[in-house]
Amino acid sequence: MDKNIKILIADDSAFMRKVLKDILAGAGFSKFVECGDGKECLAKYEAEKPGLVLLDIIMPVVDGMEVLKKIGTAVKVLVISAVGQDKIIEETKQHGAVGYIVKPFDRKKVIDEITKVLS
Amino acid sequence: MVDLSKFKDLFISEAEDNLQKLNGNLLALEKNLPAGRQGQSKKLLDELMRSAHTMKSSSATMGYKKMAFLTHVLEDIFDHARNDELKITPKIINELFKTVDILEKSLASVKKSGEELNVDTQARKLKKLTGVTTEGVGKSPRTPEEKPATQRAQKPVEDTETSVPSDDLSALSVAKIDHIKVPVERLDNLMDLMEELLIDKMRLEQLKNKTPELEGVVEHLSRLVSDIQYQVMQARLVPVEQIFARFPRMVRDLAQEQKKKIGFGMTGGEMELDRTIVDKLGEPLVHLLRNAVDHGIEKSGTINLQAKREKDFALIMVENDGKNIDFEKVKRAAVKRNIVDAKEIESLSENQLINLLYHPRLSTKDKVTETSGRGVGLSVVKSFVDQIGGRVTVESPITDGGTRFTLELPLTLAIINSLLVEVRDTLFAIPFSSIERSVDIPQGDIKSMADQDVAVVDGVDVPLVYLHKVFNLAFSAEHLADNKNKTKKIINPKSSTLTAVLVKRGKDIAGIVIDKLINEQEIIVKPLPSVLKGTKGFSGSTILGDGRTILILDFVSLLEDRSKLIRTS
Ligand SMILES: [Mg+2]
Numbered sequence: 001m002d003k004n005i006k007i008l009i010a011d012d013s014a015f016m017r018k019v020l021k022d023i024l025a026g027a028g029f030s031k032f033v034e035c036g037d038g039k040e041c042l043a044k045y046e047a048e049k050p051g052l053v054l055l056d057i058i059m060p061v062v063d064g065m066e067v068l069k070k071i072g073t074a075v076k077v078l079v080i081s082a083v084g085q086d087k088i089i090e091e092t093k094q095h096g097a098v099g100y101i102v103k104p105f106d107r108k109k110v111i112d113e114i115t116k117v118l119s
Numbered sequence: 120m121v122d123l124s125k126f127k128d129l130f131i132s133e134a135e136d137n138l139q140k141l142n143g144n145l146l147a148l149e150k151n152l153p154a155g156r157q158g159q160s161k162k163l164l165d166e167l168m169r170s171a172h173t174m175k176s177s178s179a180t181m182g183y184k185k186m187a188f189l190t191h192v193l194e195d196i197f198d199h200a201r202n203d204e205l206k207i208t209p210k211i212i213n214e215l216f217k218t219v220d221i222l223e224k225s226l227a228s229v230k231k232s233g234e235e236l237n238v239d240t241q242a243r244k245l246k247k248l249t250g251v252t253t254e255g256v257g258k259s260p261r262t263p264e265e266k267p268a269t270q271r272a273q274k275p276v277e278d279t280e281t282s283v284p285s286d287d288l289s290a291l292s293v294a295k296i297d298h299i300k301v302p303v304e305r306l307d308n309l310m311d312l313m314e315e316l317l318i319d320k321m322r323l324e325q326l327k328n329k330t331p332e333l334e335g336v337v338e339h340l341s342r343l344v345s346d347i348q349y350q351v352m353q354a355r356l357v358p359v360e361q362i363f364a365r366f367p368r369m370v371r372d373l374a375q376e377q378k379k380k381i382g383f384g385m386t387g388g389e390m391e392l393d394r395t396i397v398d399k400l401g402e403p404l405v406h407l408l409r410n411a412v413d414h415g416i417e418k419s420g421t422i423n424l425q426a427k428r429e430k431d432f433a434l435i436m437v438e439n440d441g442k443n444i445d446f447e448k449v450k451r452a453a454v455k456r457n458i459v460d461a462k463e464i465e466s467l468s469e470n471q472l473i474n475l476l477y478h479p480r481l482s483t484k485d486k487v488t489e490t491s492g493r494g495v496g497l498s499v500v501k502s503f504v505d506q507i508g509g510r511v512t513v514e515s516p517i518t519d520g521g522t523r524f525t526l527e528l529p530l531t532l533a534i535i536n537s538l539l540v541e542v543r544d545t546l547f548a549i550p551f552s553s554i555e556r557s558v559d560i561p562q563g564d565i566k567s568m569a570d571q572d573v574a575v576v577d578g579v580d581v582p583l584v585y586l587h588k589v590f591n592l593a594f595s596a597e598h599l600a601d602n603k604n605k606t607k608k609i610i611n612p613k614s615s616t617l618t619a620v621l622v623k624r625g626k627d628i629a630g631i632v633i634d635k636l637i638n639e640q641e642i643i644v645k646p647l648p649s650v651l652k653g654t655k656g657f658s659g660s661t662i663l664g665d666g667r668t669i670l671i672l673d674f675v676s677l678l679e680d681r682s683k684l685i686r687t688s
Contacts, residue, residue, distance in 0.1 A: 016180070
């Protein structure tokens, strides 16, 4: 697994981004790009070309599902959201999401899922 | 396990932001209720849902399950409402406000002790009132595969209105991080270091006079220190909005409690002040607003809160268009509470009467209400402005009736420009902000009127205050000995001119007679030494570069006592 991969963390909660970054840093990743809404996320995606996107669903301006529709087939997107309905999870898969973690999550679940996605 | 303690601060500040957003959007939602402006409410409900949702998942991540559940109930309510499956009624709005309050309390408890409060009762109450059937937030962090049991109607989460067409993509620019949150403590530390640096700067400036080689570098250093000081002060500025934000909600609640119809307007929230001032501003404003609701507005009216920047200070005004202050009632209350003797009450000046308003024991309310009725309200305002070196004025009536309280506040704290003066071998600092200019007054221009000396300056009569008399100062023995040899200038009626500093505060002007102007200096305002606490005439003390502690003169309190103007020998 390439630990040098650039990871885009999209979540409107700075708290959530910090928790995720901490988990990722603990697992040996070091290149992070952050954004707090969907529009910013699309812009950062274009500019930074990350190798993995951790994507929140409920975000202001443009929500995660819209982001996914645009970039879901171009890059590996792991959805991390507190929305737990099957229908939504199903929909993200249709738009190309490679995984779905329901918040609250634990450290191991996030690492396992990322390892699976990247290998 | 994720070590959560290091995320607590961020969790709290984000949750506080979200609660504030909830409050603000609920107020807006309430305004839309009667008109049935569904289109506008939809956007508000989206935002309300998002705030509740974010708080839910963050609380759950931190392990605050009860708050997570309550915010989940909130989220479901807003979600149902935006899908027209639930009608928001005034009763529901009230319960939602109450929920925000309860969450605030729980968050405060987290902040203080790390423990959340049990908020389950409120969750049950909300569910019963609205019919939402929220059951639990994501079962266990260990088994996230199990989905949270929400009973939410099945529908897509995304809002198609907010989608961005794909051809917009190229036009988007990358947003850089342009704001960072810094713990207040770090800024305070920076400020403390800054103060020490300033003292060293002053010392160096003294050395420079003895060592000419140092001149260039000391001057450069001084400039740098001044620039850094400015930047540190800038970094400490925060918009008063941070305090204002909770007032619409507060006024709304008070109005509802007292069955009054009150329109509330706020302007100038973007005005920035030093955080120490903003921190302390909350309580006095609560009292002024509460006072306006209790005493100003009878049945219906408007209360306005305004912040305005003047050149050297900031103004914050609280006004209502209701009743004027009933000074007869104030007088009766003052007598009743033994603040003023019944025989003296009618001879009080307007100023003294206004000062009664700020008396800790005064209350004109017959029945004691939660805050303003006890009469502590306005004394809180007075001590706040005294503490930070501002002042409070009241106008009642204003143009068409009503009352306006104006707080005049310094923009920043702690460091001021001042003029150092000498009076009988004692140094004092006079803040620049109160100085008009200094003048030499020929003896011939001094008129003795009754028991007071008045100088004619530019055709205007200026009462003179002899500082050495006010503070009972005399020349030291050494000075007098010196004086026989060299000619040191002393004040005596026979010398040809007097040196005076003209100070102005409001309509009052006075000439402060001193022996000698020393220089202009930046000084750091420190509290008065404890032995001098409460002494009129001083606003604080400062330490000079040579280690001497000197007092900072305060003409507001000095001139309040008119007897200081009286010529005594
Ligand atoms: Mg979110």
